Amino acid sequence: MKKSIYIILALAGILTMNSCSDDEFLSGNPDMEFITGKMSALYGDSLPFTIKASDVDIPLSTLKAKLFYGEEQVSETVIRTKTSGEDYTGKVFIPYYPNVIDGRATLKFVLQNIHFTTTEMEREVVLSRPDFPYVTLVDEMGEEYLMKKQSLYNYSVTGSFPQDLKAYIKTPKVGENGNELTFGWDNDNLLSEGKNVNPITFSGTAAEPYEVTFNALTYEVTPLVNVLFDGEKMTAQDANTYLIQKSFTQGQSIVVSGIDMSGWWMNPDYFTKESNGTLTFLPMDGKYRVVANMKQKYFGVTRMDGDNDASLSDSGHGAIWLMGWGVGSPSLNFQFGWNDGNNYCVPEISSKKYQFTGVAGPEHNSVYGQRFRFDYISGKFFFQNGYGNEFSQLTLANDGTASLIQLTDSKNIELASGASLEEGATYVLTVDLTAGNDKGVLSFKKIADGEVKPEPAVVQTLYFDFGSNGTNTARGEQTENPDGNGNYWNNIVNNSGNYASAGTVYSSLINSGNTETTYALTLDSRFTTNGASGGGGLIDPTEDNLGDLAITSATGDYFFIEQSEDNSSFTFSGLDKNKGYKFYAFGSRKATDVRTALYKVSGYNNDEGELQIAGTNCGGEGINQNVAKIYVSELIFPDDDGKIKFTIARQEGSYIALNVLKIEEYTNVER
Numbered sequence: 175m176k177k178s179i180y181i182i183l184a185l186a187g188i189l190t191m192n193s194c195s196d197d198e199f200l201s202g203n204p205d206m207e208f209i210t211g212k213m214s215a216l217y218g219d220s221l222p223f224t225i226k227a228s229d230v231d232i233p234l235s236t237l238k239a240k241l242f243y244g245e246e247q248v249s250e251t252v253i254r255t256k257t258s259g260e261d262y263t264g265k266v267f268i269p270y271y272p273n274v275i276d277g278r279a280t281l282k283f284v285l286q287n288i289h290f291t292t293t294e295m296e297r298e299v300v301l302s303r304p305d306f307p308y309v310t311l312v313d314e315m316g317e318e319y320l321m322k323k324q325s326l327y328n329y330s331v332t333g334s335f336p337q338d339l340k341a342y343i344k345t346p347k348v349g350e351n352g353n354e355l356t357f358g359w360d361n362d363n364l365l366s367e368g369k370n371v372n373p374i375t376f377s378g379t380a381a382e383p384y385e386v387t388f389n390a391l392t393y394e395v396t397p398l399v400n401v402l403f404d405g406e407k408m409t410a411q412d413a414n415t416y417l418i419q420k421s422f423t424q425g426q427s428i429v430v431s432g433i434d435m436s437g438w439w440m441n442p443d444y445f446t447k448e449s450n451g452t453l454t455f456l457p458m459d460g461k462y463r464v465v466a467n468m469k470q471k472y473f474g475v476t477r478m479d480g481d482n483d484a485s486l487s488d489s490g491h492g493a494i495w496l497m498g499w500g501v502g503s504p505s506l507n508f509q510f511g512w513n514d515g516n517n518y519c520v521p522e523i524s525s526k527k528y529q530f531t532g533v534a535g536p537e538h539n540s541v542y543g544q545r546f547r548f549d550y551i552s553g554k555f556f557f558q559n560g561y562g563n564e565f566s567q568l569t570l571a572n573d574g575t576a577s578l579i580q581l582t583d584s585k586n587i588e589l590a591s592g593a594s595l596e597e598g599a600t601y602v603l604t605v606d607l608t609a610g611n612d613k614g615v616l617s618f619k620k621i622a623d624g625e626v627k628p629e630p631a632v633v634q635t636l637y638f639d640f641g642s643n644g645t646n647t648a649r650g651e652q653t654e655n656p657d658g659n660g661n662y663w664n665n666i667v668n669n670s671g672n673y674a675s676a677g678t679v680y681s682s683l684i685n686s687g688n689t690e691t692t693y694a695l696t697l698d699s700r701f702t703t704n705g706a707s708g709g710g711g712l713i714d715p716t717e718d719n720l721g722d723l724a725i726t727s728a729t730g731d732y733f734f735i736e737q738s739e740d741n742s743s744f745t746f747s748g749l750d751k752n753k754g755y756k757f758y759a760f761g762s763r764k765a766t767d768v769r770t771a772l773y774k775v776s777g778y779n780n781d782e783g784e785l786q787i788a789g790t791n792c793g794g795e796g797i798n799q800n801v802a803k804i805y806v807s808e809l810i811f812p813d814d815d816g817k818i819k820f821t822i823a824r825q826e827g828s829y830i831a832l833n834v835l836k837i838e839e840y841t842n843v844e845r
Contacts, residue, residue: 200231200232200289201231201232201289202229202231202232202289202291203229203230203231203232203291203293204227204228204285204286204287204291204292204293205227205229205285205293206225206226206227206237206283206295207225207226208223208283208295208297209224209225209226209261210222210223211223211297212351213297213298213300214299214300214301214302215299215301215351216268216301216303216304216348216349216351216352217268217269217271217274217301217302217303217304218268218269218270218304218345218352218353218355218367219267219268219349219351219352220265220267220268220351221265221267221268221281221299221351222263222265222351223239223263223264223266223281223283224261224263225237225261225262225285226259226261227255227258227259227260227285228258229285229287230258232287232288232289232291233258233287234255234256234257234258234285234286234287235255235286235287236253236255236285236286237252237253237262237264237283237284237285237286238250238251238252238283238285238286239251239253239264239266239281239282239283240281240282240283240284241266241267241268241269241279241280241299242279242280242281242282243269243274243277248269248279249266249267249268249269250266251264251265251266251267255285266281268299268301269367270355270367271367272365272392273391273392274303275303276302276303277301278298278299278300278301279298279299279301280296280298280299281297281298281299282294282295282296283295283297303327303390303391304345304348304352305326305348306329306345306346306348306390308320308321308322308329308346309321309329309343309344309346309388310343310346311331311341311342311343311386312341312342313335313339313340313341314340314373319331319333319386321386321388327389327390327391327392328388328389328390329387329388329389329390330385330386330387330388331385331386332383332384332385332386333383333384333386334382334383335376335378335383335384335386337377337378338376338377338414339376339377339378340373340374340376341373341374341376341386342356342357342358342373343356343357343358343374343388343395344356344357345357355367356368356369356371357371357374357393358371358374359371359372359374359375366393374395375410376395376396376397376398377397377398377399377468378397382679382681384397398410399416399468400432401416401430401431401432401433401466402429402430402431402432403418403428403430403464403466404418404420404426404428404429404430405429406418408432408464408466411465414467414469415465415467415468416465416466416468417463417464417465417466418463419461419462419463419464419478419481420461420462421459421460421461421462422455422459422460422461422462423455423459424455424456424457424458424459425455425456426454426455427448427453427454427455428445428452428453428455429452429453430451430452430453433466434634434685434687434689435447435451436633436687436689436839437471437633437750437753437839438471438472438473439471439504439542439841440453440473441472441475441504442531442543443521443523443529443530443531444457444473444521445473456523457521457522457523458491458521458522458523458525460477460478461477461478461479461480462475462476462477462478463478470504471750472542475521476493476519477492477493477519477521477522479492483519483558483559484519485557485558485559485563486557486563486607488611490526490607490608490611491522491525492522493520493521493522493528494528494555494557494605495517495519495520495555495556495559495560496510496517496520496530496554496556497510497511497516497517497518497553497554497556498510498511498551498552498553498554498587499511499512499547499550499552499553500546500547500550500551500552500553501530501545501546501547501551502540502545503518503532503545504542504543504545505535505540505541505542505543505544506535506536506537506538506540506545506546506547507538507539507540509537509547510553514561515559517556517559517560518530519559520555520605525608526606526607526608527604527606527607527608528604528605528607529602529603529604529605530545530602530603530604531545531601531602531603531621532544532545532546532600532601532603533546533598533599533600534546534547534548534595534596534598534599534600534601535547535548535598536548537549539844539845541752541841541843541844542752542841546595546603548594548595548596548597549589549594549595551579551588551589552587552588553587554585554586554587555568555585555587555605564585565585565611565612565614566612567612567614568581568585568614568615568616569581569613569614569616570615570616570617571604571606571615573617574619575617575618575619576590577590577593578590578593578595578618578619579616579618581616587603587618596620599620600621601619601620601621602617602618602619603616603617603618604617604618632838632840633753633839633840633841634685634689634838634839635661635685635686635837635838635839636664636683636684636686636691636693636836636837636839637653637661637664637723637728637834637835637836638664638666638695638834638835638836638837639652639663639664639665639666639727639731639833639834640666640731640733640832640833640834640835641665641666641667641703641704641730641731641732641733642667642703642704643665643667643668643669644667651727651730651731652665652667652727653665653725653727653728655688656688658725659725661686662685662686662687663725663728664680664695666680666695666744668701672702672703672704673700673701673702673703674700674701674702674703675697675700676697676698676699676700677696677697678696678697679695679696679697680694680695680696681693681695682694683695691748692748693746693747693748693749694746694747694748695744695745695747696744696745696747697744698742698743698744698745698819699739699741699742699743699744700742701733701734701735701742701744702733702734702735703731703732703733703734704732704734704831709731709732709763710764710765710788710799711729711730711731711732711762711764711831711833712730712762712764712799712801712833713729713730714726715729715801716801719801720801720804722836723758723760723834725834728833728834729760729762729833729834730833731833732761732762732763732831732832732833733822733831734763734822734829734830734831734832735822735823735824735830737828737829740823741821741822741824742821742822743819743820743821743822744819745817745818745820746817746818746820746837747815747816747817749812749816749817749818750812750816750839751778751811751812751814751816752841753811753812753839753840753841753843754809754810754811754839754843755777755809755810755812755818755837755838755839755840756806756807756808756809756810756837756840757773757775757807757810757820757835757836757837758804758805758806758807758836758837759773759785759804759805759820759832759834760785760800760803760804760805760832760833760834760835761773761785761787761800761830761831761833762787762788762793762799762800762831762833763787763788763829763831764788764798764799765788765789765798765799765829766788766790767788767789767827767828768786768788768789768790768792768826768827769786769787769788769789769826769827769828769829769830769831770784770785770787770824770825770830771786771787771823771824771825771830771831772784772822772823772825773785773805773807773820773821773822773832774819774821774823775807775810775818775819775820776810776818776819776821777810777811777812777813777817777818777819778810778811778812778814778845779810779811779845781808781810783806783807784805785800785803785804785805786800786803787799787800787830787831788800788827789827811843820835
């Protein structure tokens with residue numbers, strides 16, 4: 175009896191095994207029926223569909239809806255299918271890409287059962303681009319600005335936006351299946367549509383309203399800065415920072431476009447700026463990261479090892495990193511300190527030799543290039559950008575270095591006891607590793623005896639023609655650009671009859687090379703305008719007398735204050751506080767009575783001067799107007815808000831004029 179029970183159980187097991195085996199080899203027969211769904215859509219839609227799915231033999235697993243643009247799958251929706259014979263409804267997203275015109279796509283349905291048996295069905299979908307009635311600009315704070323449609327695919331809005339505007343663009347839903355689309359930077363810094371894009375960085379002028387534009391076909395947006403470094407596009411990190419990583423060779427000539435490098439400081443250990451505007455690369459061959467700081471106007475450079483910061487190799491090549499106080503770049507306003515990862519990459523200027531050059535200056539209010547504090551230094555070199563490996567042995571060169579600096583037991587660099595640096599002199603700190611990393615030699619010396627502060631240098635010039643807008647030629651005309659000398663002018667003109675109204679802003683001022691600046695001129699007071707015909711402006715200026723200001727359209731008309739007015743003024747804003755500005759003012763009005771202007775310039779510091787603009791024979795025998803004298807100011811620095819005010823006041827006489835103004839912007843100067 176017991177044996178019979180075992181036989182029965184064994185047979186049952188065999189039957190069970192056979193049953194499982196038979197089921198495994200049933201492939202099933204998944205079947206689909208297209209119930210509903212539109213076969214046309216707009217890009218950006220979520221296209222709905224309904225499929226009846228069944229399999230009489232094997233339970234179903236999934237229904238997939240796959241969308242193809244040509245050969246490429248661009249979207250997919252997956253639905254769990256638990257019950258055979260039911261209708262399953264879903265939506266598949268129709269991606270919105272740039273420069274894709276109306277066309278056709280393939281929608282493929284794939285039904286699968288639990289034994290991985292599939293069946294497929296395809297439908298053609300006719301696609302077209304939506305025509306948005308408007309789009310919306312949304313800034314970081316969530317503030318929304320309506321961008322009106324200007325033409326097919328083109329939208330714009332003008333507003334008083336900050337100079338550095340971070341915002342994304344969104345569309346309204348179009349059609350019954352439309353979605354709200356969002357445009358911004360993707361992780362590859364390309365403008366894309368998606369839910370997780372980053373804000374777009376627009377770069378405009380803060381002084382007056384500017385226009386933001388968007389093309390919904392090409393994804394082109396403005397205004398942006400397009401910077402090419404050695405022929406390759408730098409990637410915008412934000413409105414003020416552009417980056418590129420690439421290999422350079424020592425002595426390589428580099429062309430930079432998209433940046434007016436007037437006034438830019440060049441790190442003397444990385445670049446030399448040539449007279450033709452190109453840069454010569456100074457360190458050893460290798461891969462480097464170059465960051466263009468548009469606001470501070472300098473290039474930050476880091477040696478790279480692949481995509482990581484380079485470190486000092488055992489062979490003595492690569493990079494060493496400087497930390498500490500009393501050292502900084504581009505000036506002592508940016509000292510390195512002891513923050514991990516905030517080190518300065520000291521370049522390998524020749525094989526196994528590293529160099530840091532700077533002018534000695536004060537801790538506060540230093541100018542670019544002043545990278546050594548004259549009265550205090552406490553710095554240290556590391557092998558990497560952060561704490562970690564450092565020099566175990568480092569000695570001072572026998573070249574007078576010990577009279578200037580000393581090394582502590584921990585190899586910190588400090589000024590020698592009782593020593594100070596000559597403010598304004600240039601010093602070079604060198605680490606020589608040719609004998610090995612454990613036999614480094616440190617040298618610190620003044621480059622030349624009697625070294626003085628860098629000479630002030632003009633980095634750009636701006637010309638201003640004060641007078642008529644040209645609608646009444648009897649009162650003067652605007653200066654056409656460029657003038658006979660190749661210079662470009664800013665025309666500051668009337669806007670209310672013969673008057674220029676108080677509060678008027680003239681922004682996006684251009685320099686002599688026709689490069690737009692961030693500077694603006696605002697009228698603090700009302701001015702009256704007049705010109706050559708009956709107005710008495712100077713209509714026959716000569717280059718011998720006035721040099722580059724001898725432009726008839728500029729000297730022939732003018733702004734003036736009337737008899738009842740004591741003074742009037744205008745203010746320049748957006749100026750660089752690290753620069754100095756020299757003003758050249760010319761006033762001239764034909765009259766026999768003595769008229770003497772008092773021109774005042776005020777910012778961080780002030781200056782004023784008298785200029786006789788009219789009077790009997792004041793320009794020579796029989797010439798009753800100024801033809802040659804120019805008021806030239808001292809260097810004026812902007813106040814803490816970046817502003818300088820120019821005031822026209824009366825020293826003597828009735829009507830006081832200003833015809834022409836030239837401004838030179840200087841670097842290598844101190845407040």
